[in-house]
Structure formats: C-alpha cells, structure tokens
Amino acid sequence: MIVEQIVKELSLKVLTGRDHLKREISSVYCGDLLSRVMAKSSKSSLWITIQTHVNIVAVATLLEMACIMIPEDIAVDEKTLAKAEEEHVVILSSPLSAYTLSGRLYSFGIFSE
Amino acid sequence: METTDNVTMCQYYSIEAGNFTLAGEAAGQIKNNLKQLGIDAALVKKVAIASYEAEMNLVIHSNGGRLIFKINPKVITIIAQDDGPGIKDIELAMKEGYSTAPDTARELGFGAGMGLPNMKRCADRFVIRSEEGKGTEVELSFNLS
Numbered sequence: 001m002i003v004e005q006i007v008k009e010l011s012l013k014v015l016t017g018r019d020h021l022k023r024e025i026s027s028v029y030c031g032d033l034l035s036r037v038m039a040k041s042s043k044s045s046l047w048i049t050i051q052t053h054v055n056i057v058a059v060a061t062l063l064e065m066a067c068i069m070i071p072e073d074i075a076v077d078e079k080t081l082a083k084a085e086e087e088h089v090v091i092l093s094s095p096l097s098a099y100t101l102s103g104r105l106y107s108f109g110i111f112s113e
Numbered sequence: 114m115e116t117t118d119n120v121t122m123c124q125y126y127s128i129e130a131g132n133f134t135l136a137g138e139a140a141g142q143i144k145n146n147l148k149q150l151g152i153d154a155a156l157v158k159k160v161a162i163a164s165y166e167a168e169m170n171l172v173i174h175s176n177g178g179r180l181i182f183k184i185n186p187k188v189i190t191i192i193a194q195d196d197g198p199g200i201k202d203i204e205l206a207m208k209e210g211y212s213t214a215p216d217t218a219r220e221l222g223f224g225a226g227m228g229l230p231n232m233k234r235c236a237d238r239f240v241i242r243s244e245e246g247k248g249t250e251v252e253l254s255f256n257l258s
Binding site for chain 1: 133134136137138140141144154158161162165166169221222223224225226227228231234
C-alpha cells in the first residue's frame, strides 16, 4: 500500500510532505522511545508515535521511513513541521489512538517486520 | 573534507551538549556521504544508526564533544569523543535498558538505555574508554570488505 491510500482510507490529515505520498509502506512500527525505534524499525516503514519534537524527523530521515503518523490529534511543533518539509518527511495526523490506528493498518494487511 | 588517492575521507563534527534541535544532523551528513560513495544500503543503515546513537549520547550525556567520521577502502570508523563527565560504571552503561538520562531527555523519547547496545550491535568492532571526570571515547568500526 502507498501512503496516499492510507491517508484516504483513514481520513488522515497530511501535515507535511504532500508531494511524497506515493511512497510504498512495507511495515508499521509503533513506539515512542527513539533508540528502540532506531533499532527495531526499518526502511519504508510507517511509524506511529506521540513524540512531536524535531528529532523525530532525524529518525525518519536516517531510517528512510515512508511516513510518521501522529495519533490523537496531538499538536506538532512548528520547528518539526518546518524541518520535515525541508527533509521531505511525510507527517500524518489523526484523532484516533495509536491502538486504533494500528488495528486499522493491520486490517489492511500491513504488518510489522 | 580531504580526499586522497586511496579514497580516504575524514570529517569532524562538533556536537553541542543539550542541543536537541540540531541533534541528528551529523549522523544525517555521515549517511549522505556514504550514500554518495555508493556504500551498500544495509551497511549505510548500520552506520547511520550507530552514528545517531553516538551523536545523541554526546547531546544528552556529555559536556560537549565531537563526532569523527573516517573512511578508507577497508573500513568505516566513527569516533565519539567528549570532555566529560565520563562514565562511572561502563558495564552497567552497556546494559540494555539502563540509562542515566535526565527527565528532560526522557520526555522527548530519549533515555531508553539502548544507545550503547545499539552501537555495539551495528558495528563490527566496538571500543569504549572512559574516565570519570575526564571523558569518554567510543570507537566504532565497520568492515567494507
């Protein structure tokens, strides 16, 4: 599945990286401890996190993730949004919880590694 | 950047303590260098993760330091050096899940206690030297052949 399809299916808000929604998603990782994400996530993954500070962009860039998904309509720092645009990182937002989003993604046939 | 006939490159990044906004920039530049040099993607990922962890450790735990990136035809080396405060118990620091990160860092998702173990896991060779009150040096090597 590509990011654009997920955006449509889950009625997500696209906060950054509108021009990069054709990226393929290979897996999903959910977590808020950055070192754990660095160790366990992978290229082309969709990452669900409640962290919103600028360093999530560095993590997504280094791992070449497909996108970051922020649950529960948590506000994202302006600095993070600016940096994400600069680095072509897609950040999506939803009012749903991480649990619900994970369940929906699982039902689409996207699994973790 | 220095380039010699045997494709040796050495870069030096100064890392500021407590600057979470810039954190990850050096690791990003190291990763881009490796990609431009055509290094295998799986190895680039390992070096990127280890460099990021080393850089974050300097930001979170040190009084400031530097990240040094070197590459020759045989090996990639990442050295993280700082000017203190040093690690009291290296064995404990190496234990997955153990962290001395302050609450301010933990709130941002750091301090999982996986930095040093992640570096060791990614690198082919991992050396750590530390002296309390003086500083810490971590040297990571990644084989190219």
